[in-house]
Amino acid sequence: MHQGAHSHEDAQHVEGHFESSAVVRDIVIGLSDGLTVPFALAAGLSGAVASSHIVVLAGLAEIAAGSIAMGLGGYLAARGDAEHYISERHREEREIIERTQDEEEEIYQIFEQYSVDRASAAPVLAALKQNPVEWVNFMMRFELGLEQPAANRAHRSALTIATSYIAGGMIPLLPYMLVNDNLTALKLSVVITLIALAVFGALKGKLVGTGWFRSALQTTLIGGAAAAAAYFLARFLSYYHS
């Protein structure tokens, strides 16, 4: 490794991108939906039903459904990625033996996309052919664009997403659990959830590298828009119905 300040930054950047980002992404997925959807659902119902009991019931049912749907969904997606990687890898391993010429041609094609002629690519091909494992690694990354998924990714992904969803979802519901009056609970829920969304958005912006202020504005806007839409829809429907 050379020591240029820029390249160190880059190495960190790439490392961060490929390693911790999967967990952070799962937390972000779970928290942003968990803070938003149960919040909006509770806000919507609070304007349409008399009892805060039903708001809490619907909110908890939503959290149960949402955390399972997102958690299991994340589990199966991660497992699917891992299986896809393995099966493609086995195929490449077979093919560099059984269809050596085709695979060599594919390397030339990869470089041709970048206007690198066959003569310039030939030494790379020769080097890769001396080391079949690296040849397969190279094809996985540069032909198919596939990264090797971390081991146990699926379980961790499922748990992280589901837990984050539950944690996020409980925040907007708390006021309805503690306060009997729906309108008071709604106001409290709006205040604490918008604060939570702003804090979450700011942290997310810091982590992902977009500005913290803009990110905070975005998460608050999404949560507010979803809650307002659910609220007015439920108000309209219950007015129309009664």
Place this chain on the structure above:
Amino acid sequence: MHQGAHSHEDAQHVEGHFESSAVVRDIVIGLSDGLTVPFALAAGLSGAVASSHIVVLAGLAEIAAGSIAMGLGGYLAARGDAEHYISERHREEREIIERTQDEEEEIYQIFEQYSVDRASAAPVLAALKQNPVEWVNFMMRFELGLEQPAANRAHRSALTIATSYIAGGMIPLLPYMLVNDNLTALKLSVVITLIALAVFGALKGKLVGTGWFRSALQTTLIGGAAAAAAYFLARFLSYYHS
């Protein structure tokens, strides 16, 4: 392009992977959550409240909240990806001019990861240096692992996800709209939604390339598990409360 049957298959595969997969993924995201969460919420509430009106109200509020949260979320995620790509690209464009040596070194490092020595990599570097645009393209893809996002990706992504969520979410709610008795509506909803989940899962399995049967089983399982959890949680809470 050479004509080997395998490589044709591969080309299709890679093309499919990079082009249509974004839209398909958005439809899958929207439909799978839309079919699952409103279904589970309605099932949960149907066991706990007397009126199917409240089930429909909560379901529609959830669909409004969920489609906005997911659609806006998709929009911002896609726009974030696009901006990230552009800013990294500008950085690379500056750096191949201002820090030419560092960037050359980075190319050697990319190849070193695959045990390709400097002498073998040198002709590729020489070819890339003759064409700065391709050099930047190469660094974006092989150093940073970034693909150029399609134009207008963000708007299309938001609309696709939101529409799919609404379409998916209306299916489980229909019986509650048409039938007054909650138990009858629940049974109908379970039957048509599990069928819809199975058909959706089978199609998804066909498209993505995992087996259709297994994929159908998975989506049905997720939807069923989420609905069962929401149902029993709501039953338990309303029993405990009354």
